[in-house]
Amino acid sequence: MKGINSDWVKQNSRLTEADCLPELKRRKMNEKVAARMFEIRENQLRHNPYDQELRETEAVRRGDVQALEQSILEEYAGELGVLNEEDSLRNVKNICIVVITLASRAAIRGGLSPELAFAISDVYISELEKCRQPLAVSRLCRGAEYHLAALVRDLTEKKEENAPQDVEADEGRDDKSRLHSENEHVSHAKDYIYRHLHDKLGTEEVADALSLNPRYLSTLFHRETGLTISQYIRREKIRLVKNMLTYSEYSYLEIAHYLGFSSQSHLGEQFRRETGMTLGEYRRKYQRRDG
Numbered sequence: 001m002k003g004i005n006s007d008w009v010k011q012n013s014r015l016t017e018a019d020c021l022p023e024l025k026r027r028k029m030n031e032k033v034a035a036r037m038f039e040i041r042e043n044q045l046r047h048n049p050y051d052q053e054l055r056e057t058e059a060v061r062r063g064d065v066q067a068l069e070q071s072i073l074e075e076y077a078g079e080l081g082v083l084n085e086e087d088s089l090r091n092v093k094n095i096c097i098v099v100i101t102l103a104s105r106a107a108i109r110g111g112l113s114p115e116l117a118f119a120i121s122d123v124y125i126s127e128l129e130k131c132r133q134p135l136a137v138s139r140l141c142r143g144a145e146y147h148l149a150a151l152v153r154d155l156t157e158k159k160e161e162n163a164p165q166d167v168e169a170d171e172g173r174d175d176k177s178r179l180h181s182e183n184e185h186v187s188h189a190k191d192y193i194y195r196h197l198h199d200k201l202g203t204e205e206v207a208d209a210l211s212l213n214p215r216y217l218s219t220l221f222h223r224e225t226g227l228t229i230s231q232y233i234r235r236e237k238i239r240l241v242k243n244m245l246t247y248s249e250y251s252y253l254e255i256a257h258y259l260g261f262s263s264q265s266h267l268g269e270q271f272r273r274e275t276g277m278t279l280g281e282y283r284r285k286y287q288r289r290d291g
Contacts, residue, residue, distance in 0.1 A: 053102070060103045060145060061110040063153030068145060092134040096141035100124050103145045110152040114187075115194045120147060158227075158235070185210065186224045189217060190232070197237055200260040203229045238274045241267070245283045252279050 052074055059068035085091075104121040108114050124144035131137045192209050193201060206229060207214040221229050237259050244255050256267040268279055275282060 056145075057102050057106040060106040060149045060152065063110055063149055063151075063156050065146060065149050065153060068149050072142065072145075089132070089134055089137070092137050093128055093131075096128055096137050097125055099141050100144045103148050107148040107152050111155050112148065112152050113190050113194045115191060116151070117148065120144060120151075185212060185217065186221055189221060189229070193229075193233055193236060197233075197240055198258055198260055201233050234270060234274065237261075238271055241271055241279075242275075242282065242286075245279065246286045255279075 052071060055074075056068065056071040059065075059071055100121050104117040107117045107120075121144070124140055124147075128137045128140040131140065188210055189206050192206055196205075199205075203214050203218055207217045210217065218229055221227070221232070225232060227235070240259060241255055244250055244258075250258070252267065253264045256262075256264045259267070261267040261270070271277070271279055271282070277285075
C-alpha cells in the first residue's frame, strides 16, 4: 500500500470481505473465473509453470545473477497470462509490473532494504509506463530483476567479508518465533537508518527510535549482519554518496551537509577509507551526464 494517497488508504482499510464487492459484482467475477477455467480445460491451455517462477524469484532472493539469467532463458510449455485482452502493449506492461513487484519482494527477503527495493520498483514501473514498444518494456522489466539481484549479491558478499571467522553456534536460536522477532528488529533498524541517512546517526539514536536497549541491538545487529551499526550506517551513506557523485551536480560540501557529515573533509576522509578514491577521482571516473 506504500505510496498510495493516505485518504484512499483510510477509506479502503474499512472495507471488509462482505462489502468490498457488491453481491452482483462478486457473482459476475465468479462466473468469469469459471468461464476462464472452462476455456483453459477445453483448449488445453497452460500458464507458465509455477516452479519456473519460483526459480526466477529465488535467484533474485539469493543475489545469484547467473541463475537468474538461466531461469529467464528457460524454455517451457505454457504461456503468460493475458491481463488485458484489448491492448497488447498494456498487457505486456501489466505482466512486467507483476514481475518487478515479485522481484522486489524477493530482494527484500534476500536482505535488501525494503525502502530501497520499493524505490527501485517505483522507478522501473514508472519508466516502463512511458514506453511505447513491448520490447522496451521487457528490457526495463529484466533490467529491474538484474538490478535487484546484483544489489542482493553485493550485500551478501559484503556480509561474508565482515562475518566473524570464529563464531560459536547460538544455542538459543532454535526457537523459531524468537529468531523471527530478532530478524525483525534488524530489519526495522535498517529501515530506520535508510530513512534517516541525511541525519547524524548512531547506535543510540537507532535503538531509541526502536525502543530497544542499545547494547542488545548492537549485539543482535552484528550477529545478523557481520557489521556494527556504525559500520552499516557509514557503508549506506557512502553508497548514497556514490550515487550523488554519479548522477547529480551537487558540490562535495552540499553532499556532506545533506548526509550529516561534520565537514567536507570528514566526508572525503570516510569516502577514501571505504573506496580507496577521493571524491574528485570517483566523480571524474563515474559521473554520467545526459547526452
